[in-house]
Amino acid sequence: PGPITIVGHTDNVKPRKSSAFKSNFDLSVARAKAVEAMMAPRFSDPSRITVDGKGEDEPIADNATPEGRARNRRVDVMIPKEETL
Template identity: 90%
Template sequence: NVLLFPSGRAEIKPEFAPIAADIAAALEPEPGPIMIVGHTDNVKPRKSSPFKSNFDLSIARAKAVAAMMAPRFSKPSRITVDGKGEDEPIADNATPEGRAQNRRVDLMIPKEETL
């Protein structure tokens, strides 16, 4: 479990690069789009932050992961990004550990429904 982002920032920690490469290699043969969704903890960005909201920060995080992974795909246009801000936590924001878990991205491969 690698801590991907420092609080209030969208720069990916360098130790994530080999993990991103492994994920891209695993996803390359999967058909269809790949959606990268950014998330944040509930700490509001500082006034000095380039991000006006946690939503903006979550989009920047998704874009950072997309930029790291896109060169590893034969069709980088398959990648789309979205952000959820602090709206979908997976852990309790009342603790430092929980906030760290909420600073994340999710990678999703939407599947077409068949009737």
């Protein structure tokens, strides 16, 4: 079994000053950790899971529209091809 990488992403809207997150990077890591917390109990070796955050650095859509920003607020789970759940 290979590594499983969970990567959080955000749109380019900065967190409000009242937010628990100081930056989009912090928010993206928190998103990835939330998914890790849900997935880890389902694996015999949860140490295979790593988390990363990219903040707003890797958009998949245009941040100029609400729809694009919504698409950029995501978590990617990367599982090696030979792996099955």
